[in-house]
Amino acid sequence: MKEKIESIIISALTELNDEIENKELNNPTLETKLFGGNGVLNSLALVSLITDVESLISDEFDKEIILANEKAMSQKTSPFRSVEALTLYIETLLREQN
Numbered sequence: 698m699k700e701k702i703e704s705i706i707i708s709a710l711t712e713l714n715d716e717i718e719n720k721e722l723n724n725p726t727l728e729t730k731l732f733g734g735n736g737v738l739n740s741l742a743l744v745s746l747i748t749d750v751e752s753l754i755s756d757e758f759d760k761e762i763i764l765a766n767e768k769a770m771s772q773k774t775s776p777f778r779s780v781e782a783l784t785l786y787i788e789t790l791l792r793e794q795n
Contacts, residue, residue: 698791699785701757702754702784702787702788703781705750705757706725706783709746709750709753710725712749713746716745719738725780727781727784728781729780730778731743731746731777731779732777733777733778747764747777751763751764760791760794762787762791764776764777764787764790
């Protein structure tokens, strides 16, 4: 499941980069910083990524998740700081639905 989630995020970032043209997103990896300190996305791009990822996750896993919720905002470290953090957060959300 983790690899599929990572693939979905990378795919969404690649598609988003077609619009925002950020050279740091040419080859996103688990270590790619998304938002916050040294992050490559501004708030508008982050919102776009979140909606795209939510839709792709729904299509792939047939489960609805909301990434920008109270749980995400109340965490000590943001799940939006990197691809790896977002992957782990989504995996947790999907497991909670089982």
